[in-house]
Ligand SMILES: Nc1ncnc2c1ncn2[C@@H]1O[C@H](COP(=O)(O)OP(=O)(O)OP(=O)(O)O)[C@@H](O)[C@H]1O
């Protein structure tokens with residue numbers, strides 16, 4: 352079996368070369384599935400990533416959340432302590448483009464992990480048992496293990512990012528649900 356590093360490289364190579372129209376199309380289909388789900392309807396405080404480099408796009412979803420009066424937090428990357436700080440935003444004016452090419456909060460307004468009831472999780476490779484491989488720094492593993500047990504971890508990905516089975520380690524946090532443009536995989540405790 353390929354190790355995590357090889358899998359990241361192989362799948363990122365495909366994703367980096369995607370046609371932008373396909374990224375948009377997949378993102379719309381995934382957004383549609385999320386906004387029509389019970390998990391989404393029942394959530395009040397959402398932690399959601401800002402996409403870059405052909406990740407499933409989240410801007411439509413964030414707009415929907417804000418107009419549905421949900422509280423929205425996006426990651427502020429604290430590279431010194433290697434942690435993500437969920438930071439509340441209320442609109443585009445609260446965003447600033449980082450040097451790495453993704454949007455970050457202009458001001459850090461922390462939302463405590465215990466307040467969050469839904470996380471939209473990015474990733475590089477997933478499998479049908481809801482395992483996840485990210486960029487390889489452990490940022491998401493470190494924040495996801497601080498959530499309250501009732502919080503839902505919903506990953507989004509393009510279908511080609513989902514493999515039959517991938518390696519996972521003790522510290523890797525499993526998703527509750529995985530959504531692609533083609534389908535949905537659910538864990539034991541989730542209902543959509
Ligand atoms: N909860 C944790 N506490 C401390 N270190 C952790 C934790 N989770 C992961 N790490 C460390 O982070 C490093 C990278 O982990 P891993 O390969 O799982 O990254 P990843 O899940 O692909 O990345 P990311 O979560 O940033 O998208 C590992 O060396 C691991 O020991």
Ligand SMILES: [Mg+2]
Pocket residue numbers: 483484485489492522523524
């Ligand atoms: Mg991990």
